[in-house]
Amino acid sequence: MQLSKIINGWKHYFTDNSEVEEMAKERIKHCIECPQKKESKVFGWVKDEVEEISSTICGKCNCPLAMKVRSINENCPLKKW
Numbered sequence: 721m722q723l724s725k726i727i728n729g730w731k732h733y734f735t736d737n738s739e740v741e742e743m744a745k746e747r748i749k750h751c752i753e754c755p756q757k758k759e760s761k762v763f764g765w766v767k768d769e770v771e772e773i774s775s776t777i778c779g780k781c782n783c784p785l786a787m788k789v790r791s792i793n794e795n796c797p798l799k800k801w
């Protein structure tokens with residue numbers, strides 16, 4: 721993931737934006753069901769109100785999911801969203 725996308729995801733993780741949260745909810749639906757969703761010790765502190773993606777990463781890019789789904793221009797590596 722590009723640095724600008726990482727920064728965008730972190731920014732929206734730590735701030736409250738209703739449009740971003742709606743986008744994240746739609747993306748999370750796919751990640752919850754995805755076999756690439758992995759538990760992470762490194763990013764164990766990255767929690768989400770959706771418990772299923774708390775402390776998880778995408779196994780394709782190793783990004784914390786709670787931040788990845790909030791990065792506006794980010795894409796799923798498997799094109800699920």
Ligand code: SF4
Pocket residue numbers: 750751754755756757777778779780795796797798799800801
């Ligand atoms: S971003 Fe895509 S590949 Fe990664 S866990 Fe979510 S749905 Fe799966």
